[in-house]
Amino acid sequence: MTNTQTFEHQIHIIGGGLAGSEAAWQLAEAGIKVKLSEMRGSGEMTPAHQTEGLAELVCSNSFRSDDADRNAVGLLHQEMRTLGSLIMASAEKSKVPAGSALAVDRDIFSDHVTKALENHPNIQIVRERVDNLPEAGPTIIATGPLTAMTLAQSIGAATGEDALAFFDAIAPIIHRDSIDMDICWMASRWDKVGPEGDGKDYINCPMDKEQYLAFHQGLMDGDKTEFKQWEKDTPYFEGCMPIEVMASRGVETLRYGPMKPVGLDNPRTGRWPYAVVQLRQDNKLGTLWNMVGFQTKLKHGAQVELFRTIPGLEKAEFARLGGLHRNTFINSPRLLDEQLRLKSAPHIRFAGQMTGCEGYVESASIGLLAGRFAAAELQGRTLDSPPITTALGALLGHITGGAEASDFQPMNVNFGLFPPPEGKVHKKQRKEAYTSRARADLQRWINGEPEAIAAE
Numbered sequence: 428m429t430n431t432q433t434f435e436h437q438i439h440i441i442g443g444g445l446a447g448s449e450a451a452w453q454l455a456e457a458g459i460k461v462k463l464s465e466m467r468g469s470g471e472m473t474p475a476h477q478t479e480g481l482a483e484l485v486c487s488n489s490f491r492s493d494d495a496d497r498n499a500v501g502l503l504h505q506e507m508r509t510l511g512s513l514i515m516a517s518a519e520k521s522k523v524p525a526g527s528a529l530a531v532d533r534d535i536f537s538d539h540v541t542k543a544l545e546n547h548p549n550i551q552i553v554r555e556r557v558d559n560l561p562e563a564g565p566t567i568i569a570t571g572p573l574t575a576m577t578l579a580q581s582i583g584a585a586t587g588e589d590a591l592a593f594f595d596a597i598a599p600i601i602h603r604d605s606i607d608m609d610i611c612w613m614a615s616r617w618d619k620v621g622p623e624g625d626g627k628d629y630i631n632c633p634m635d636k637e638q639y640l641a642f643h644q645g646l647m648d649g650d651k652t653e654f655k656q657w658e659k660d661t662p663y664f665e666g667c668m669p670i671e672v673m674a675s676r677g678v679e680t681l682r683y684g685p686m687k688p689v690g691l692d693n694p695r696t697g698r699w700p701y702a703v704v705q706l707r708q709d710n711k712l713g714t715l716w717n718m719v720g721f722q723t724k725l726k727h728g729a730q731v732e733l734f735r736t737i738p739g740l741e742k743a744e745f746a747r748l749g750g751l752h753r754n755t756f757i758n759s760p761r762l763l764d765e766q767l768r769l770k771s772a773p774h775i776r777f778a779g780q781m782t783g784c785e786g787y788v789e790s791a792s793i794g795l796l797a798g799r800f801a802a803a804e805l806q807g808r809t810l811d812s813p814p815i816t817t818a819l820g821a822l823l824g825h826i827t828g829g830a831e832a833s834d835f836q837p838m839n840v841n842f843g844l845f846p847p848p849e850g851k852v853h854k855k856q857r858k859e860a861y862t863s864r865a866r867a868d869l870q871r872w873i874n875g876e877p878e879a880i881a882a883e
């Protein structure tokens with residue numbers, strides 16, 4: 428451990444979440460001395476974190492699809508693994524079954540990241556809240572969507588605009604032994620078998636039409652959390668929308684979203700139910716299960732009352748109830764250059780969700796790039812951005828220039844951010860065309876070779 432008085436850092440990273448942890452690792456592995464400031468553990472907490480562990484996952488325990496051939500986030504996993512990502516290595520060590528998705532035991536995962544960083548000779552971890560943007564010295568800001576208000580104000584003042592904000596919601600977690608398995612059953616959709624699972628990875632709670640309609644009405648009528656004044660008029664991110672907001676869009680919306688029954692044969696009837704609530708394993712022990720897609724801003728009492736009307740959850744005991752939180756990000760296309768540096772103060776880089784990417788993996792991947800860019804700069808090397816045909820390059824492109832600054836919104840990685848494959852490619856081969864091109868181009872970037880397709 429390096430937490431001694433004599434440690435002289437070459438770069439300061441603020442925020443020890445997914446992005447800050449990955450950036451610290453990349454820099455330290457490149458031989459750069461890093462000071463990592465994390466406010467949790469100094470008596471401070473965010474509204475969503477619950478521990479002092481680095482890289483704590485605040486809601487779902489899923490890193491989404493691990494399919495590197497047909498899915499953009501699976502490809503991003505693979506690219507990060509190729510580049511020695513600590514976040515991906517820690518996910519590997521803490522995997523739990525989740526079909527074709529990569530899901531982790533959140534405590535084992537965070538513990539692995541924390542220990543790896545604590546034990547690295549080039550890293551000093553300081554538990555402190557930083558309130559101002561440093562005026563000099565290489566710095567990476569990775570304080571995430573719940574950046575402490577004082578620092579958010581300092582960033583707002585330095586960038587000449589207020590940091591933007593919108594809402595995110597978190598889903599409830601239930602104790603496994605309180606779920607009635609005489610009603611529910613285990614299955615993955617279409618019995619799909621993933622690398623860690625057996626085609627029976629989710630707990631499924633079936634609903635008939637009458638139960639579904641009553642549940643929908645309950646969501647509409649349920650007591651909701653009041654908005655605070657500063658929260659008014661801020662939009663939701665579509666990928667993490669509260670269940671009751673989805674319900675308000677139409678009585679059928681949930682049956683085409685998180686309550687979709689297709690591909691889920693109920694063994695007791697031999698048919699798909701009218702609607703389904705799915706739970707996914709949340710810890711390695713298999714004692715905790717989260718309600719998939721059930722992020723909510725219903726009041727806690729209303730959640731317990733309504734969710735216990737779901738067949739099989741009548742006696743559900745909740746380890747955590749859903750909630751609603753602020754999300755803070757900057758207008759990156761306007762403020763950052765293609766190396767993630769603040770144009771007006773280039774000693775400062777931004778990383779993670781603050782840059783306007785969305786998701787655990789995306790946040791960590793931008794941390795990885797910020798760390799590598801900073802390491803190259805400190806060592807007097809030039810490191811070009813990864814090609815836009817790779818998942819890393821496509822996401823970076825969205826953040827630093829792909830979107831109009833006027834309507835910039837956070838984004839998960841997806842094939843829409845990549846240039847289309849060259850020539851005629853049959854629809855069925857399109858995804859593989861994206862991913863095989865990405866692999867070849869990432870390798871060229873790693874080897875320092877020119878891009879196969881010139882940036883158009």
Ligand SMILES: Cc1cc2nc3c(=O)[nH]c(=O)nc-3n(C[C@H](O)[C@H](O)[C@H](O)COP(=O)(O)OP(=O)(O)OC[C@H]3O[C@@H](n4cnc5c(N)ncnc54)[C@H](O)[C@@H]3O)c2cc1C
Nearest residue numbers: 442444445446466486487557570571575779780786787790
């Ligand atoms: C409520 C909520 C639920 C989410 N659910 C999901 C989900 O289910 N799946 C998903 O993929 N993504 C989810 N996200 C989005 C996003 O992926 C995560 O927030 C992710 O953790 C972002 O990584 P990060 O490194 O940018 O920030 P974080 O992981 O939040 O890390 C930031 C760190 O900075 C610290 N910090 C803040 N201010 C200061 C300061 N002034 N000084 C020192 N330290 C500071 C914080 O304590 C924290 O440890 C969610 C976001 C929120 C807010």
